[in-house]
Amino acid sequence: MNQQIVLSNWKFKAYDEAVWLQAQVPGSVHTDLLRHGIINDPFYGVNEHELQWIDKKDWEYEATITLSESWTGMRHLQLVFEGLDTYADVYVNEQPVLSADNMFRAWRVDVKDYVHAGDNKVRVVFHSPINRDLGSLHKQGMEMPAPNDQSELGGLEDHKLSVFARKAPYHYGWDWGPRFVTCGIWREARLEGWSAPKITGLYIRQNQISEQAADLTAEIEIHTPVDWTGRLQITSDGKVWDREVTLSSSSQIIELDMQISKPELWWCRGLGEPSMYTFKAELLEQDHPVSEKQVKTGLRTIRLVRERDQAGASFYFELNGVPVFAKGANHIPNDSFIPEVTNERYRHEIATAAASHMNMLRVWGGGIYEEDIFYELCDEYGILVWQDFMFACSMYPGDEAFLHNVSMEAEYNIRRLRNHPCIALWCGNNEIDSAWAHYIEESGWGWKQNYDRNQREKLWTDYETLFHRILPETVSRLAHNIAYWPSSPLRSLSRDENQHANTLSGEGDIHYWGVWHSVEPFDNYNSYIGRFMSEYGFQSFPELKSVLSYAPEEQLELESDIMLAHQKNGSGNRLIKEYMEQYLPDPKDFKSFLYMSQVLQAQAIKTAIEAHRRNKPYCMGTLYWQMNDCWPVASWAGMDYYGRWKALQYTVQRSYRDIMLSVLESPEGEIIVYAVNDLREQVSARLRLQLFDFHGRVWYEGDETIVLEPDSSVQIKTVSRESLLQSSDPQQSVLLISLEREHELLTSNIFYFAGFRDIELPQPRITIREVPGTKGTSFTLESDSLARQVWLSAQEEGIFSDNFFDLIPGVPMTIQFYQRSNEERPFVEGIPGDVTVRSMVDFIK
Incomplete structure (x- = not known):
């Protein structure tokens, strides 16, 4: 069988210095420097500006790998770097074996002629992408547009170098990200050895997929050091496909046709289960495995549909024949x-x-x-x-x-x-x-x-x-x-x-x-x-907790050095403030501004999402x-x-709920309610409209049964503003629209008759009580007057089942806390610790 050794115990240093330090691989030079205390936290304050010297230097990494004679006796020994960032020369026992120039590729080189039994040194020299590509720019003889390349911050005036390196463009800065032009061994490095045939690739080509059958072809890429005869076998879910093969000493691709009756298809969220199949390919010699490779895939058809229509041409994805x-x-x-x-x-x-x-x-x-x-x-x-x-x-x-x-x-x-x-x-x-x-x-x-x-x-x-x-x-x-x-x-x-x-x-x-x-x-x-x-x-x-991770209290103002350093869009802070002055009450201080900015952002994107979904299937x-x-x-x-x-x-x-309600007011003063159903099934539900004043008095109530067709967006209710409001004050009224099925709330939305700069919010008294039997994980909230954008913050890290919601008097809200857990279970029911409850009125002047 094939064997491998992951290279570990790396050390690093600047190329022009003598002192070696322990390195972490996979990693980067910036984080290695940070772990040794040589640089300060790159994300704190304006430290980014002080660390631009790192990308002007060459750096080298070194590891020692000890090999037995059984390893050196193998026919093939291949050094594999899954990721080198970016311009790198690799030496094995001081012999050059590889020059890399692309962060996005794996690099493989045969090193059998360069290693021996005992200790072997692998050294990687990373060349400054800045110095290297200043030469590329000179050779090109022409600057090229790259407006997000923060070259001035990097001390390069207007010389945009990011276009020359096959390296993550955002490393050079973006209008939301810092400029850290990294280098290092950023994915796994290992030595692979084999003397027998080796399966190097397995692709399950999906020729035709339907609910009745999946016609597949396995493409098996094999590297064979010597001529070989044996059996190729593919297994999946108890099924076996095999054939005898004779391989010549080279790299080759063998194809094997397969069929699965009535396959379980892979669906995206909302349309079905994302069923997966595991396929295992093996080379067998007298029923003993010589090499194997395993992949997981889902069986599905996916198509970008662009067909002419009266409005122009469609643009949507079709999964297993179903528009998404x-x-x-x-x-x-x-x-x-x-x-x-x-x-x-x-x-x-x-x-x-x-x-x-x-x-x-x-x-x-x-x-x-x-x-x-x-x-x-x-x-x-x-x-x-x-x-x-x-x-x-x-x-x-x-x-x-x-x-x-x-x-x-x-x-x-x-x-x-x-x-x-x-x-x-x-x-x-x-x-x-x-x-x-x-x-x-x-x-x-x-x-x-x-x-x-x-x-x-x-x-x-x-x-x-x-x-x-x-x-x-x-x-x-x-x-x-x-x-x-x-x-x-x-x-x-x-x-x-x-x-x-x-x-x-x-x-x-x-x-x-x-x-x-x-x-x-x-x-x-x-x-x-x-x-x-x-x-x-x-x-x-x-939120404030996150802002305090990069700024001290004395820097908590919109135009402070640190706030500007952590706002990469040149007009960003001004635009947030300008839009806030149009749509929301004035915040009472900078900490309140943080909260209000989030409410503003949510209001904008909610408007966009609802507009796009209402216009299905055009959009x-x-x-x-x-x-x-x-x-x-x-x-x-x-x-x-x-x-x-x-x-x-x-x-x-x-x-983004599969069933959504959206409310608009027409120029003629009509309140129009839309319903969107993304499900593949018809939905019958009770539509309920309730008009409240800000203290919970019900001014209007009506309900009716509606039927939503599968995969649809329809206008389901139109009512005039006057007939809803009658004598109630539009600046003190809120309309709650909900869809219920068998006492289950499917979805709801809220509509206000005035902008929030025109509304005077009352001071609500919000109560929060634990739901009996939930052991401190669920809570019910109620308010004696309208509480706009109620924000629950927990002592523990996690999320609530809902947050930043409007709480109407007489309409309680029950929420669950999910603690951020581990890799396998990201959200688990948990105890939030101390919970702070605030609403918009707590943040405005």
């Missing part, structure tokens, strides 16, 4: 220093997505091709993945070496991920097509105006070579039946002015940033609706920006760096 309304968010890396992300942190994120009723995450193109555990969890929880290639908001080189490197990167990652049923789409890049806007002179981000005609044509030709030829050809060849989309957003691949994204064009996917960047009102979410909303967002601060996807953070910061995230849910995350949890 995509509900989710954009995912960025969970840390600036990726090896710091534990499996528990990954599970916390994906479990949060599932608990928030999401069915899709978009892995955005400025980060990384995520760790295996990320996709395994998406498979497990039924979360579809829109997967970008790692290109974002920049133009890129087009020389032969760069394109070849990207081709190898794409092939490696498609092969690595193609067994995962969660993968729904491969997308070429983030926002480059719309930023350059080649076919419309006055459109785009102003990039192309900085170049003459010849430069423009060269940059665009290079772009098309990469995103319109190399990447789609690689996806087509290796990712069976998975669609490719060249850029997000994009209207269509028309190669004329109709190619670039247009919110009102009726086709393609859309990034709508009029709200936020252009300071447009929240109501514009109701007008600018595309076929698939793949980006939109609004910022807030994290078939809503992915807000963004799910998570890579450091503690003010940003668009719904869950902060520490995994703490903001008001937005709780609002999303309500807004």
Whole structure:
């Protein structure tokens, strides 16, 4: 059988220094320096600014591996680095064996001729990506657009170097992330040895899948040191497929057809169970295993449907023949220093997505091709993945070496991920097509105006070579039946002015940033609706506990040095304040501003989500920006760096329910109630409308039975403002709309007849009592007057079943606390410790 040794006991030092220190692998030089106390916490205060020297130095890592003669006697010894970040020369016993230049690829090299029995030294020299790519820039002779590259912070003036390295773009800074240009051995390093045939790859190609049968082909990649004859066997769920094989001494792919009758299909969350199959491939010699490899996959068909219709062209995903309304968010890396992300942190994120009723995450193109555990969890929880290639908001080189490197990167990652049923789409890049806007002179981000005609044509030709030829050809060849989309957003691949994204064009996917960047009102979410909303967002601060992790009390003001350092969007703090002055009462101090910013963010995204879902099936996807953070910061995230849910995350949890109610007031004063049903079944329920004043008096009440068809969005009730309010004060009235089935509350929503700057909130008296028999894990809240945006904060880390909700007198709310637990069970019923209950009136002047 094959054997392996994971390389451990690494040490590191600066290349020009003599003292070696213990290193952690997988890891990065920044975190190694931090563990030894050589640098201060990179995330605290303005320390980021003081640590820009690290990326200007070369660093080296060294480990010793002791081999027995049985190891050195093997026919093949291969040194494997799953991830080297990024420019690295590898030496074995001081002999050069490998030069790496891509963070996103695994690197393998045969080292049999370089090792011996006893101690062997493996040394990795990492070259400064800054010094290396200053040379690349000089050779290119032309600056390239990369507006998120914070080169000035890095002491490089306006020299944007991120485009040259096949390295995570966000390491160079982004408008939500710091600039830490890392290096290091960021994934596992090991030595593999074998003398017999070795299975190096197993892909379960899904030829045709239906409820009746799954027609599959196993593609088994085998490396054979010598000619070999034996039996190849595939097993899954008690089934066996096998054949005799004769292998020559080379690498080869053997195919084996398989069929499964009445398979259990993989479904995304909300449509069914995410059933998985385990397939095990073995090479057997006289019934004894010589080599084996095992993969898990789910059986499903996934299709991007783009068909002409009266409005333009559809854009939606069809899973096992069923249209999917995509509900989710954009995912960025969970840390600036990726090896710091534990499996528990990954599970916390994906479990949060599932608990928030999401069915899709978009892995955005400025980060990384995520760790295996990320996709395994998406498979497990039924979360579809829109997967970008790692290109974002920049133009890129087009020389032969760069394109070849990207081709190898794409092939490696498609092969690595193609067994995962969660993968729904491969997308070429983030926002480059719309930023350059080649076919419309006055459109785009102003990039192309900085170049003459010849430069423009060269940059665009290079772009098309990469995103319109190399990447789609690689996806087509290796990712069976998975669609490719060249850029997000994009209207269509028309190669004329109709190619670039247009919110009102009726086709393609859309990034709508009029709200936020252009300071447009929240109501514009109701007008600018595309076929698939793949980006939109609004910022807030994290809660006070998180802010205090990077700032002392004396820095708690909007324009302090630390608050500005932890706000990477240049206008971010100003925009939050400007929008708050339009929509919410004035906060009484900065700590209150933190809370109010979260309420504001939630209000914005709630408006957008409801608009997108109401317009189903014209619109078939809503992915807000963004799910998570890579450091503690003010940003668009719904869950902060520490995994703490903001008001937005709780609002999303309500807004993404499979059954949703939405309420609008028309210009004519009609109150219109919509119901959205994403389920595959008809729903009969009781619709109930109740109008309260702020002290609990019921001014109006009505109910009726309604029937919601499967997969539908319909207008279910229209009533005039006057007939509802009658003599009640619109500034002191609240409308509660709910759907109930057999005394079970399916969903509800609340409508106010005045903006919250026009409403005078009473001072509520909120009572909280433990639910008997729950041992301190569940509580019922009541209030004697309207309590707006009730915020429960717990002593223990965890989440509540609901939070940031409006509490109407006479309508009690029962909530459960879930303590943040371990890797296998992220949320378990727990005791919150001290619970603090506050509402909006506690935070306003």
